[in-house]
Amino acid sequence: MSAPIPTKVHYHKQDRELELTYAGGESHRLSVEYLRVFSPSAEVRGHGPDSATLQVGKKHVGLANISQTGRYALKLHFDDGHDSGLYSWDYLYDLIQHRETNWADYLRRLEQAGASREPLGIEIKQL
Template identity: 80%
Template structure:
């Protein structure tokens, strides 16, 4: 089964959430969630054993959302990460599995003794 295609995509900057609207429903995904589950090789690796746990991403935001053909979007995060294409199938998978994936992420952070909190001094470009 192919995932539905959003009819509207809106970034809520203050809430740091990406809203995906479909014909009959709408879903808001936190940018942090999208960042830690980036489909890029930099995050996922080329094999599950190569995946890199993303830490300190609690306050990450988006700089840009760009359509890629008719099948995906490319997200540019304000921490400099901008690789990986979020296909409609992958975005719908993230929506459907949000609670499970998020719980898994928090468990992996805890096991690693890591945190969602950014390290050091945050510097924002204007």
């Protein structure tokens, strides 16, 4: 069974959240940090279950651009330069459905690694 296709996609820049609205009014907001650390790209997920790269320091990441890829996915261009990986409608809906479990697991892995969501050093952004 395929996931529903959003009827509207809206980036709330101030809150750094992507809102997906579906037919019937169902609406979900995902933080850009969550989307970034769970990027479907090989750079993040690796090429197998044991080769994923833990994403750290992404608490303040935002989106520089969003583009639709065909009728099946979004390409998210993050302001930290990451822009590989396509977020299919199925993958986005899976992220919505498993948000709490995914996030708890991510925080656990950060703690185990002695890492942080906070960026290292001085944050520099171009406007």
